Amino acid sequence: ARIELLQGPNNNKQVVELYTEDGLDRPFFAIIETPGAGNVVRVVNSAPLEFPLYASVDAYMVGESGYWNDDGYMIGQWPRL
Secondary structure (H helix, E strand, C coil), X not given: CEEEEEECCCCCCEEEECCCCCCCCCCCCXXXXXXXXXXXXXXXXXXXXXXXXXXXXXCXXXXXXXXXXXXXXXXXXXXXX
């Protein structure tokens, strides 16, 4: 599989080539820093159709630290700007 990070239209993409024989026994997890806005994370299955790929992309942290718990729920109040 290829994991690509695209940051805007005029920047070079960052690419991770990933190979695993059995993702159920040895799954792959990564935290990719995406500073600013306008970022795209793209996952491309480079294997043939007989070997499907199941991928999930989720936000690890949104906003400033301390306002979200590990389950992704907001705790406390929003910071004032």
